[in-house]
Amino acid sequence: VIERYLDDLRRLLRGPGRRRIVAEVEAHLREAAARLEDAGMTPREADCEAVAAFGPPEDVAAGFASEQAARTLGWASRILLAAVVGFVPLYGLVENLAPPAPWASAADAPDHLTWKLAVTNVLVIAAGLLAVGVFVAARGYRREPGAAGRRARPLSAAIVLTGTVLAVAAALGAVETVQRAAVYRELAVPGTFTTLELAAVVASASVLGLAALGAVGWSLRAAVVPTRA
Amino acid sequence: MRPEALKGHLDSLLLAVIAERPAHGYEIANELRRRSDGVFDLPEGTIYPALHRLERGGWLSSRWSTSSGRRRRVYRLTRRGRTALARSRSDWKAFSGAIDAVLT
Numbered sequence: 001v002i003e004r005y006l007d008d009l010r011r012l013l014r015g016p017g018r019r020r021i022v023a024e025v026e027a028h029l030r031e032a033a034a035r036l037e038d039a040g041m042t043p044r045e046a047d048c049e050a051v052a053a054f055g056p057p058e059d060v061a062a063g064f065a066s067e068q069a070a071r072t073l074g075w076a077s078r079i080l081l082a083a084v085v086g087f088v089p090l091y092g093l094v095e096n097l098a099p100p101a102p103w104a105s106a107a108d109a110p111d112h113l114t115w116k117l118a119v120t121n122v123l124v125i126a127a128g129l130l131a132v133g134v135f136v137a138a139r140g141y142r143r144e145p146g147a148a149g150r151r152a153r154p155l156s157a158a159i160v161l162t163g164t165v166l167a168v169a170a171a172l173g174a175v176e177t178v179q180r181a182a183v184y185r186e187l188a189v190p191g192t193f194t195t196l197e198l199a200a201v202v203a204s205a206s207v208l209g210l211a212a213l214g215a216v217g218w219s220l221r222a223a224v225v226p227t228r229a
Numbered sequence: 230m231r232p233e234a235l236k237g238h239l240d241s242l243l244l245a246v247i248a249e250r251p252a253h254g255y256e257i258a259n260e261l262r263r264r265s266d267g268v269f270d271l272p273e274g275t276i277y278p279a280l281h282r283l284e285r286g287g288w289l290s291s292r293w294s295t296s297s298g299r300r301r302r303v304y305r306l307t308r309r310g311r312t313a314l315a316r317s318r319s320d321w322k323a324f325s326g327a328i329d330a331v332l333t
Contacts, residue, residue, distance in 0.1 A: 023302075027255075028277075
């Protein structure tokens with residue numbers, strides 16, 4: 001009876017901390033059943049009584065939904081901040097690998113590279129500011145137990161926005177670097193990106209972009225979980 | 230009693246029970262029932278989300294502990310929790326005093 005209850009609860013719980021919750025519930029049910037057995041019940045009666053006193057697994061899972069959403073949003077905000085910070089070494093890598101530009105001034109650079117670089121920089125700065133704001137808000141949210149249900153959705157929306165901006169910046173930055181390498185090759189610029197170097201830049205940008213999209217996915221999931229503050 | 234009836238008070242009640250001494254969930258549920266003479270006979274699963282919420286807020290801390298061959302998650306009040314409980318007690322005295330004054 002207890003095993004079936006725990007299986008149901010495991011199935012109903014979504015998000016982080018599931019293992020701890022189930023372990024705690026199991027400890028509670030086993031202890032309750034043992035006490036009831038000591039009081040004279042048969043093992044089966046004791047298990048049934050312990051489970052009944054605990055309440056339906058649907059209610060328990062719903063009670064935990066806002067807690068799990070809070071944890072999810074906390075992790076998502078940390079991942080976003082880490083991804084933004086990850087752009088610093090990525091910029092350094094590109095700067096280090098790129099040879100001096102073959103044009104006299106930045107104004108002479110091809111338009112399709114200029115706007116992509118400018119937009120990427122603006123997006124990274126915007127995402128950086130947003131990520132810091134989201135991180136601070138998530139910390140405040142975590143420290144305010146009563147706010148769990150009320151503030152999950154605005155925070156989730158902010159994380160989705162930040163993650164999307166960051167993912168777009170990563171993609172656009174990677175495309176700009178690949179196109180810049182192609183232009184440099186056409187112009188036979190000495191010491192331009194090798195295929196391996198280009199692959200390293202694209203892989204790094206992909207990791208940061210995917211991390212940002214992961215945070216977006218988690219936040220969307222946390223926002224649709226029914227909450228009970 | 231339906232859990233909804235305790236909405237807004239469960240956190241303070243849990244803090245008050247744990248303030249006496251560190252306790253695990255089963256003990257806390259029993260103590261809540263005993264100290265209220267059976268009035269707060271909630272579904273026991275109700276208290277766990279609240280315990281986790283209070284821990285997230287820094288009002289409780291918890292760790293696994295093993296005694297008599299049983300592994301249990303034991304909760305204890307933090308300094309922040311103690312402050313919250315003191316404030317909650319004071320708010321309740323003011324609130325219940327005002328209700329008393331109007332009703333009686």
